[in-house]
Amino acid sequence: MSAFSPITVSGVLLAGGQSRRMGGQDKGLLPYQGRSMASHVIDSIVPQVDDFYISANRHIEEYQSFSFPVITDDLDNFQGPLAGILAVMEQIDSEYLLTVPCDNPLISPQLRQRLVEAVLATGSDIAIAHDGKRLQPVFALIPRRLKQSLSDFLTSGQRKTRDWLFQHKVVEVDFSDQANYFININTPDDLQAKPKIGSNIPVLGFAAFSGTGKTTLLTKLIPALRDKDIRVAVIKHAHHNFDIDKPGKDSYQIREAGAEEIIIASAKMMALMRKNHDEIIEPELQPLIHRLDTHNVDLILVEGFKHENFPKIELNRAELGPAVLFKEDPHIIAIASDKTDSDDDMPLILDINNIPAMVDFIEQFIFSWKS
Incomplete structure (x- = not known):
């Protein structure tokens, strides 16, 4: 899934909370600009990681429909993101776990790259994103070797994410140039507002x-x-149906046979064609x-x-x-x-x-x- 990296990284979507400010609704499954918030996050983060998991404590079948392993917490009563992180750390073989929340539909395409580079450059245990105004502790790169430390922390009855993270050597990674990628959706009003487009290119x-x-x-x-x-x-x-392919061409026949995506490549040009089905929105x-x-x-x-x-x-x-x-x-x-x-x-x-x-x-x- 990901580009070459000196370390292996699993990703996890944190969707195990109670969503009190959203009236108890499961935020990851709420529609945002026509699709569930979880689907937005998954589309952005999966290309950056070596394998991917979903941490969820309810609506398990709905989350399983995304075709990634769904891991539930061992602790009762929604004990917070650290419980979900530990449950996934116990399943992975990768050296690191990259965590992202379900209520942030925009994810920086450089999230993994910058966090990995910061860990390697500083020798820190954990890398955490900082949007220029505040720390974003659930956008973190955490080594699997800290699994026992996290287990001991939770066993002691502690739950605060920052308290555990800062027991270790942490590097805060600057994403101030991509602050628009951190737009947590916490209330019904937030769901209706469209964020400014995030891009490091004008x-x-x-x-x-x-x-x-x-x-x-x-x-x-x-x-x-x-x-x-x-x-x-x-x-x-385009406000109308269009087609860059022509009947009679090999690629057209392959697509009509049922291929969902086709890439045509030559020394001069590359084109990707993906089918959009009738139920897909604009x-x-x-x-x-x-x-x-x-x-x-x-x-x-x-x-x-x-x-x-x-x-x-x-x-x-x-x-x-x-x-x-x-x-x-x-x-x-x-x-x-x-x-x-x-x-x-x-x-x-x-x-x-x-x-x-x-x-x-x-x-x-x-x-x-x-x-």
Whole structure:
């Protein structure tokens, strides 16, 4: 599952709590943006670990449907995350256990990498993520060799996670550049709020009504950005059925035979095709960003997804009426229009026909994202 690592790491989804602030509902199974929170976490963390487990004390069959081992605590009455961690530590063969909670649907794609590097660099026992404002003790890398220490701690009647963690040498790992990946969903109101998109690569969207010319603008901007040595990836939302394959091709026949995913690769290009079944809801931006290979990308441009929370430029043509999306979306940072006069309450106005000026604005946006 994971890339090469000098140590072996198992992962665990911690879903064994009582969820008091959620009215006792099982948070991992609650719907978040159309899917259970557990499914969001699993999609993000499984590619980072060598094997994966779920710690749960109720709704066992529902958690087993994810096709990973489900481990219950030996202790009664929901004794907290440490009880679940110990139960999983007793099952694994890996040297380390990477823990993540079920109520944090966004997981940094660098979580394992940074925690492992910190442990190896400092000689610490445990690595814990820090989002720049607070410690995140359930995002931790814990060695299996501390299993007896944890067992003794729980046997003594103690339950506080921080108290046990800091009995050992801990390194706090800086994730302040990815603070948006730590968004614990604890209340019903939290479930309804969409978080800002998390990415270590600048993400900039173009929001507009149909017919405004989003694609036309992108085809002009991308070459101009390339001239500035800014490498661009694009994510585009399609509102209709589409197919990049053709009947009669080998890959088309294989897909129609029932393959769920197909990768076609050559020396020049690679394409991944995955079937979306009828019950699947509209695609979400965050998982699509995770699918990009960002090692050779400086900027991600997004066409569509205007209802998600990330920085956007609203496109406007005078013939289609005034700009209006910015009034409902605080994430619109500028308006690109062929009408450049503005009211006091409007964001910065960019000339949609002045590509060099728009490139200058995007360069400043990239700099501000990274600073």
